[in-house]
Every structure is written in C-alpha cells, then in structure tokens.
Amino acid sequence: MKQNPGPRPSRRSVSAKHVAEAAGVSRTAVSRTFTPGASVSPATRAKVLAAAESLGYHVNHLARGLTRSESGIVALIVAELDTPFRARLLAALTDRLQAAGKVAMLINTDRSDESVEGALRQAMSYRTDAAIVLSGRPDASLGTLCARNGLRLILINRDEEFPHALHVRLDDVACGQRAFRILRESGCVKSALATSLSATTSLRLRAKGFVDAARAASVPVVEQAIGETSYATGRELGIALFSAEHPPDGVFCTTDLMACGLVDVARGQFGLRIPEDLSVIGFDDIQQASWENYRLTTFSQPIDRMCEACVSWLDETAVGGDAISLEASLVLRDTVGLHPANEVT
Amino acid sequence: MKQNPGPRPSRRSVSAKHVAEAAGVSRTAVSRTFTPGASVSPATRAKVLAAAESLGYHVNHLARGLTRSESGIVALIVAELDTPFRARLLAALTDRLQAAGKVAMLINTDRSDESVEGALRQAMSYRTDAAIVLSGRPDASLGTLCARNGLRLILINRDEEFPHALHVRLDDVACGQRAFRILRESGCVKSALATSLSATTSLRLRAKGFVDAARAASVPVVEQAIGETSYATGRELGIALFSAEHPPDGVFCTTDLMACGLVDVARGQFGLRIPEDLSVIGFDDIQQASWENYRLTTFSQPIDRMCEACVSWLDETAVGGDAISLEASLVLRDTVGLHPANEVT
DNA sequence: CTGAAAGCGCTTACAG
DNA sequence: CTGAAAGCGCTTACAG
Numbered sequence: 110m111k112q113n114p115g116p117r118p119s120r121r122s123v124s125a126k127h128v129a130e131a132a133g134v135s136r137t138a139v140s141r142t143f144t145p146g147a148s149v150s151p152a153t154r155a156k157v158l159a160a161a162e163s164l165g166y167h168v169n170h171l172a173r174g175l176t177r178s179e180s181g182i183v184a185l186i187v188a189e190l191d192t193p194f195r196a197r198l199l200a201a202l203t204d205r206l207q208a209a210g211k212v213a214m215l216i217n218t219d220r221s222d223e224s225v226e227g228a229l230r231q232a233m234s235y236r237t238d239a240a241i242v243l244s245g246r247p248d249a250s251l252g253t254l255c256a257r258n259g260l261r262l263i264l265i266n267r268d269e270e271f272p273h274a275l276h277v278r279l280d281d282v283a284c285g286q287r288a289f290r291i292l293r294e295s296g297c298v299k300s301a302l303a304t305s306l307s308a309t310t311s312l313r314l315r316a317k318g319f320v321d322a323a324r325a326a327s328v329p330v331v332e333q334a335i336g337e338t339s340y341a342t343g344r345e346l347g348i349a350l351f352s353a354e355h356p357p358d359g360v361f362c363t364t365d366l367m368a369c370g371l372v373d374v375a376r377g378q379f380g381l382r383i384p385e386d387l388s389v390i391g392f393d394d395i396q397q398a399s400w401e402n403y404r405l406t407t408f409s410q411p412i413d414r415m416c417e418a419c420v421s422w423l424d425e426t427a428v429g430g431d432a433i434s435l436e437a438s439l440v441l442r443d444t445v446g447l448h449p450a451n452e453v454t
Numbered sequence: 455m456k457q458n459p460g461p462r463p464s465r466r467s468v469s470a471k472h473v474a475e476a477a478g479v480s481r482t483a484v485s486r487t488f489t490p491g492a493s494v495s496p497a498t499r500a501k502v503l504a505a506a507e508s509l510g511y512h513v514n515h516l517a518r519g520l521t522r523s524e525s526g527i528v529a530l531i532v533a534e535l536d537t538p539f540r541a542r543l544l545a546a547l548t549d550r551l552q553a554a555g556k557v558a559m560l561i562n563t564d565r566s567d568e569s570v571e572g573a574l575r576q577a578m579s580y581r582t583d584a585a586i587v588l589s590g591r592p593d594a595s596l597g598t599l600c601a602r603n604g605l606r607l608i609l610i611n612r613d614e615e616f617p618h619a620l621h622v623r624l625d626d627v628a629c630g631q632r633a634f635r636i637l638r639e640s641g642c643v644k645s646a647l648a649t650s651l652s653a654t655t656s657l658r659l660r661a662k663g664f665v666d667a668a669r670a671a672s673v674p675v676v677e678q679a680i681g682e683t684s685y686a687t688g689r690e691l692g693i694a695l696f697s698a699e700h701p702p703d704g705v706f707c708t709t710d711l712m713a714c715g716l717v718d719v720a721r722g723q724f725g726l727r728i729p730e731d732l733s734v735i736g737f738d739d740i741q742q743a744s745w746e747n748y749r750l751t752t753f754s755q756p757i758d759r760m761c762e763a764c765v766s767w768l769d770e771t772a773v774g775g776d777a778i779s780l781e782a783s784l785v786l787r788d789t790v791g792l793h794p795a796n797e798v799t
Numbered sequence: 800c801t802g803a804a805a806g807c808g809c810t811t812a813c814a815g
Numbered sequence: 816c817t818g819a820a821a822g823c824g825c826t827t828a829c830a831g
Contacts, residue, residue, distance in 0.1 A: 203535070217548045
C-alpha cells in the first residue's frame with residue numbers, strides 16, 4: 110500500500126511519517142522532537158534526530174502554520190526597493206526579522222495603483238503573521254479586512270491611521286525646522302527648499318517643517334518641487350534654482366538622492382563651490398552621502414531602532430495599536446559652511 | 455456547536471467552510487470557484503463570490519500548498535542586498551516572479567558562514583518551489599538534500615556545479631578581455647586591473663579575462679587587489695595605483711562601486727582628469743554609474759534576460775539541470791578617452 | 800514520557 | 816455541474 114506510485118511524479122518530500130517509521134516511534138514523537146519545550150525522552154529524541162538526519166527531514170512549515178495558525182512569515186510591502194534608502198531598510202528589516210525567528214516575504218508594489226491592497230491580500234492568503242508597509246498609501250478600509258483575517262499591520266513612515274496597527278514615524282517636521290536653522294546659522298542669506306512632486310508624507314512633513322521655520326523667522330524661502338524622487342530630479346531642481354535671477358545660497362533637499370543630483374549640477378553646470386558658494390542639506394544618509402564627492406550633511410534615519418520597534422511589537426501578544434515617533438540624527442559633513450556648533454534651539 | 459469560543463483567542467481567519475455556509479453550497483464548490491479552470495456553474499460561482507467578498511475570504515495558500523505540494527513561493531537567497539547591483543537584481547527578480555504568479559521569500563545570509571545551507575533548509579521547510587541563490591558558495595553536498603525535498607535550485611553567477619540546477623552565468627572572461635582591448639585602442643599605454651580580495655567567481659573571471667588579454671598582447675599589466683568589494687576599497691585601490699612611480703593611465707575595475715571610489719580619489723587626491731589623463735572602465739552599470747559626476751563606461755548585466763531565464767525554467771516541468779550563459783553589453787559613457795569605434799576584435 | 804485520534808483548510812478523484 | 820470523503824503533514828489535547 111505504501112510507495113503507491115500515483116499518477117503524477119509526486120514531488121512530495123520526506124515527512125514525519127517516514128521519520129517515525131524509520132525511527133520506530135510515533136509521529137507524535139517526531140513532532141515533539143522538533144517542538145522546543147515538548148517532552149521527549151533523550152532516547153527517543155536521539156532516535157528521531159538520527160532518522161531525520163539520514164532522511165533529510167525538515168518540518169513542513171506550511172503544515173505547522175496551518176495547525177498553529179501562525180506561519181512565521183512577515184510580509185514586507187515595498188515599492189522601488191532598488192533605491193539606496195529602501196534597500197538598506199529592507200536589508201535591516203529582513204536581518205532583524207530572521208534573528209527573531211521570522212522569515213520575510215517580499216512583495217513589490219511598483220506596478221499598479223491598487224497594488225498595496227493586492228499585496229495585503231497576498232499577505233493574507235499566505236497567512237503571514239504580519240505585514241510591514243513601507244510604501245504606498247493603503248486605504249484605511251483595508252484595516253477591517255486585515256483585522257478579520259488576523260493580519261497584524263505595521264506602517265512605516267505612513268500618514269494614514271489604522272485601528273490596530275503599529276505606526277512607526279519620524280520627527281520629519283522637526284528635522285525640516287532644524288535644517289532651516291542650520292542653514293541660517295551657517296550664514297546663508299537665501300534658502301531654498303528642493304523636493305519632489307510625489308507627495309509622500311515624509312517628504313511633505315520635512316518640507317513643511319522647513320517652510321514653517323522660515324515663516325516663523327520671517328525669512329522668505331524659495332520652494333521648488335519637480336517630478337519624482339530621484340537623482341535626475343535633483344539635477345532639474347538645481348537647474349531651476351540656480352538659473353534664477355537671485356539663486357539661493359543654501360538648499361534643503363528632502364532626500365539625499367535629490368541632493369546628490371543637485372550638488373552635481375551646481376558644481377558641474379554652474380561652477381558653484383560647496384560649501385563656499387552653496388550649502389546643501391539632505392535626508393536619509395544613504396551610502397552615497399558619505400562618498401568623497403558629496404560628503405553630504407544630512408539626517409540619518411534610526412533604522413536599527415525602527416527595526417527594533419517592529420520586532421518587539423510583533424513579540425507582544427496584545428493586539429493593541431500603537432504609534433511611536435523616532436528621532437532622526439544630524440550627520441555633519443562638508444556641505445554646510447559653518448558648522449553650527451552654536452546652533453540656536 | 456458552531457462558534458465554539460475555544461480556549462485561546464483563536465486568530466483563525468475566515469475559511470471556505472464559512473463561505474460555503476453563507477452561500478449555501480458545499481466547500482468543494484467554494485474551492486472550485488477559486489481554482490482557475492474548475493467547473494462551476496455561473497450561478498453558484500456568483501453566490502460564492504458574493505459570500506466570499508462580504509466575509510473577506512482569502513484562499514489559504516498554506517493549506518493549498520499542502521495539498522498541491524506546490525507553495526507558489528520562491529526563495530531568494532542573498533547577501534548584502536543593500537548594494538546597488540544586488541538591490542536592482544532583487545527588485546527585478548521579485549517583480550518578474552510576481553508577474554509569473556509566484557511570491558518571493560527573502561533570505562538574508564549576511565551573518566554566518568554556513569548561512570547558505572541554513573537558508574536552503576529554511577526554503578525546504580517552507581516547501582518553496584525553488585530557491586534562487588545570488589550569493590555565497592553553497593556546498594555541492596546540499597544538492598542531494600534539495601533534490602530529495604523537491605527543491606529546485608537556480609544559481610546566478612555562481613561557480614559550483616549542481617546536478618539538477620539551473621546555472622545562469624555571464625561571459626565575464628570575454629568582458630575582461632574586451633575591457634583590455636578598449637583601453638588599449640583608446641590609447642592607454644599602461645593599464646591596470648583593480649579588484650577586491652573577496653574572490654567571487656564573477657570578479658575573478660573578469661580579472662582573468664583582462665589579464666589574459668594583456669598577456670596575449672604581450673603587454674605588462676599592473677594588478678591590484680585590496681579588501682572587500684566596496685566604494686572604500688575603490689579609493690584605496692586608486693591610492694595604491696596612483697601613488698606608484700609609474701601610475702597607470704587606464705584601469706579596469708571589476709565593479710562599478712569600486713570604480714566610483716577610484717574615480718573620486720583620482721580626481722580629488724591626484725588631480726587626474728578623466729578621461730584625458732586616465733581612462734576607467736567599470737562593471738554592472740549601477741545607477742551611480744550614470745550619475746553626472748561619474749558617467750562611467752561600463753558593462754551592463756542583462757538583468758531582464760537573467761530574470762526571464764529563471765522564470766521560464768521554473769515553468770518547465772522537466773527536472774533537468776541546465777546552464778545558460780548570457781552576454782553583458784558595453785555601455786559607452788565618458789570615462790574612456792577615444793571611443794573605440796574601430797575596436798579590434 | 801508516549802501514542803491514537805481529531806482537526807487545521809484546502810484539493811482531488813469518485814460518484815452522481 | 817455538484818457534493819461527500821479521503822488525504823496533504825502537522826500539532827494538540829486526551830488518555831495512559
């Protein structure tokens with residue numbers, strides 16, 4: 110009856126039954142051997158382990174997930190993951206998740222508009238324990254759906270409020286304000302804000318902080334917004350800004366990627382010296398920001414603490430929502446004239 | 455008997471049974487409604503769909519995977535995914551896989567030495583349909599283990615030979631040779647090879663091609679290898695090379711990341727003009743290679759074709775192994791003196 | 800400590 | 816086209 114050669118090639122792999130037979134114990138014993146904390150005598154445990162090893166047995170996590178209703182999978186929902194900052198966050202998250210005994214499922218939402226919803230549905234289908242949303246603007250109506258399917262939600266740097274979700278946010282407004290102050294303290298006479306048109310919450314908040322601070326100080330500020338968030342946009346922003354009649358001598362870019370483009374065009378096409386003629390502040394502290402050609406003064410997102418927050422919330426059994434706000438830290442490099450040692454607070 | 459409030463909070467989500475009850479049909483009917491090509495009458499189909507929608511039902515892919523013994527998951531095994539090229543490959547792969555109806559599980563192997571094995575075991579535990587290895591040097595002994603558990607293997611740019619696996623490789627040697635020829639044709643008198651000490655297959659092969667070509671042409675060539683594959687290493691390579699008594703006037707970097715570092719140091723610390731005083735060729739065509747500050751002449755890996763190869767092999771039912779070799783294409787930008795229009799072949 | 804039995808949610812022949 | 820039944824591989828009370 111065994112070894113029934115069924116119609117299809119049957120790519121079933123070795124299961125607990127095989128191991129149990131080989132070890133001369135029950136399937137239950139096998140299960141217990143691979144369940145931390147379950148009670149098995151050292152003797153049977155040894156037999157099981159030996160049989161498992163020689164057969165190449167691996168607990169089927171699909172089946173385990175089915176019975177325990179906990180898959181161990183966490184979905185990471187992200188767009189444009191080949192962007193320096195995204196990639197770094199993703200790497201850190203995956204790493205941290207693995208260390209916590211979870212495994213990451215990666216869902217790319219670049220294609221369509223409704224793709225965050227699609228991604229969430231995908232996550233539900235695989236009964237992922239949680240989904241971490243790094244991109245897009247999920248519709249709040251999805252909250253109920255997720256709750257009903259036991260999918261816990263974490264939103265990173267997103268605006269929308271979800272009932273039982275964890276919201277991890279940054280003090281973007283404060284950073285924007287600080288950027289303005291730094292530029293001013295370092296002697297800039299005319300500051301500008303350079304940002305993209307893809308109005309992500311984070312970018313908008315940074316911009317808002319900057320502009321508000323200027324307004325509060327009764328200093329006029331140039332605002333320039335173009336295209337999507339990219340290096341190319343940074344160049345265009347620079348061109349627009351520096352070919353103006355009265356070009357700025359200090360600019361805050363809401364993203365390092367744009368700052369790099371702006372720096373390149375400032376030097377290459379307008380012959381500006383940095384920081385002598387122009388001060389620049391970026392955001393994200395991507396790897397390129399520390400490259401010798403840029404040495405960008407920028408804000409660093411506390412990636413480790415963000416990951417930590419996610420993982421420890423996932424560990425909690427309580428289903429309550431939460432919102433935590435983290436501080437970005439200033440990284441002083443060479444694109445701002447005077448180092449604002451005595452920056453006014 | 456229903457609604458039994460069990461001991462634990464029971465985070466079970468809505469199942470086919472619930473839908474069947476709500477729609478007044480059998481579970482089988484529900485299953486068929488969500489199985490493309492199964493035969494259901496339009497009437498019951500509609501009832502099921504309506505019930506599913508209002509209940510927020512999603513087929514449990516864990517259970518489906520269990521019965522079909524095909525999870526739809528493909529494991530991506532990778533290290534240093536926050537490196538420009540890796541991130542791009544990863545993004546493309548995930549995207550392509552999704553388009554083919556699969557979903558990616560991301561396994562980061564940065565930590566330990568044996569982590570490729572650990573990653574593979576993880577993949578087996580989740581009964582992933584296949585694993586794509588982008589990093590590390592998997593031990594060939596794992597081949598049997600994978601085969602026994604029905605895990606199909608794809609190795610990208612890896613050296614080792616696995617029995618039933620698909621090997622996707624690049625013509626690295628040819629590129630190395632071509633790099634030498636280009637440098638020579640463009641008038642370089644003294645060429646150098648700049649590479650890292652982390653002897654990845656790809657890098658080694660590119661280096662070999664370059665050096666072999668020089669040898670064949672009876673031209674002496676400087677070989678410099680330092681540290682790990684990074685921007686910082688590129689700078690060190692530049693320092694070593696350009697502070698020599700007879701510095702080279704043409705260098706082939708086995709990676710764009712290193713090329714960027716080398717270019718920055720060449721200009722910033724040695725005052726070299728590019729391409730007037732120095733020609734540079736990189737590899738990978740990462741985003742930064744096209745940035746205005748670099749405009750690197752480099753080789754572009756055919757990422758789309760690589761992804762295509764993976765996906766179409768996965769579609770095949772045959773279990774045979776295969777090895778395909780793809781060509782990288784030259785991207786001419788501004789770091790090589792004369793454009794080698796009449797490059798000798 | 801150990802095993803037989805029930806159940807997780809699905810699919811797949813098997814009858815009708 | 817439709818449903819009852821068996822089975823995928825695991826875990827978890829339940830007895831012993």
